[in-house]
Amino acid sequence: MSKTESSVTVIILIGGEKGGSGKTTIATNMAAMRAAQGRDVLLVDTDIQGSASYWAANRDEAGVIPRIPCVQKFGRNLAVEVRDLAGRYGDVIVDAGGRDSAELRAALVVAEAAFIPIQASQFDVWTLQRMDELVASARAFNPGLTARVIVNRASTNPVVSEADEVREVMGDFEHLSLAPVVLRDRISYRKAAKAGLGVVEMERSDAKSKSEIRRLFNEVFSENSQADSEGETAVSA
Ligand SMILES: Nc1ncnc2c1ncn2[C@@H]1O[C@H](COP(=O)(O)OP(=O)(O)O)[C@@H](O)[C@H]1O
Ligand SMILES: [Mg+2]
Numbered sequence: 155m156s157k158t159e160s161s162v163t164v165i166i167l168i169g170g171e172k173g174g175s176g177k178t179t180i181a182t183n184m185a186a187m188r189a190a191q192g193r194d195v196l197l198v199d200t201d202i203q204g205s206a207s208y209w210a211a212n213r214d215e216a217g218v219i220p221r222i223p224c225v226q227k228f229g230r231n232l233a234v235e236v237r238d239l240a241g242r243y244g245d246v247i248v249d250a251g252g253r254d255s256a257e258l259r260a261a262l263v264v265a266e267a268a269f270i271p272i273q274a275s276q277f278d279v280w281t282l283q284r285m286d287e288l289v290a291s292a293r294a295f296n297p298g299l300t301a302r303v304i305v306n307r308a309s310t311n312p313v314v315s316e317a318d319e320v321r322e323v324m325g326d327f328e329h330l331s332l333a334p335v336v337l338r339d340r341i342s343y344r345k346a347a348k349a350g351l352g353v354v355e356m357e358r359s360d361a362k363s364k365s366e367i368r369r370l371f372n373e374v375f376s377e378n379s380q381a382d383s384e385g386e387t388a389v390s391a
Contacts, residue, residue: 186352213350274316
């Protein structure tokens with residue numbers, strides 16, 4: 155495997171304390187789309203449930219190209235291991251969650267950017283409060299860390315605006331900002347996950363899910379890849 159022309163390695167964390175918020179969905183979609191650009195992407199699964207690993211195994215069994223390597227890693231030493239892995243891959247996407255998780259804390263210390271999905275229907279301010287604190291602690295070691303909240307599984311009914319509800323409280327959190335892209339509750343995400351695919355790789359997934367996940371992808375990687383064209387310029391949000 156060779157690194158592509160733009161060899162700046164990006165470490166992205168898709169994290170958060172709540173289960174079922176969409177971390178694995180977003181991590182696997184980002185990995186599939188990044189790999190489609192010809193990058194050597196590694197998925198790091200820190201969840202004991204192994205959903206990301208399961209997705210990657212399904213993908214392998216179905217013979218989907220490009221294949222996406224996935225490793226499971228646990229424990230406090232994750233920061234060191236991820237740094238080491240980042241030296242060997244084009245990009246590393248870490249899927250980390252769980253309350254008081256050593257892996258989540260460790261990943262916050264090595265990531266350039268953290269994205270924190272929250273499920274619109276079970277949105278709770280305390281979760282964000284806690285993430286704000288974790289990001290604040292991590293920034294003591296990792297001052298360039300950016301942390302964005304992504305509203306996921308929002309209602310497809312345009313009248314219901316869960317995103318507005320979240321936007322209203324975001325001002326309370328010094329270390330978090332809100333991603334402009336909202337992902338809605340769409341069956342395509344579940345179907346793609348089962349098949350070891352990203353939604354953009356599924357012929358029959360709906361155009362809306364493809365469009366919103368592409369917008370998210372651009373947000374996740376374009377900010378960070380600015381460093382590719384601007385030398386060492388650090389990007390902060
Ligand atoms: N935008 C979405 N639309 C529909 N289903 C979703 C969406 N995001 C996640 N899901 C589904 O919700 C469940 C939990 O998502 P998952 O990514 O596994 O969460 P986490 O990794 O945070 O525990 C999965 O069954 C997944 O397919
Ligand atoms: Mg998961």
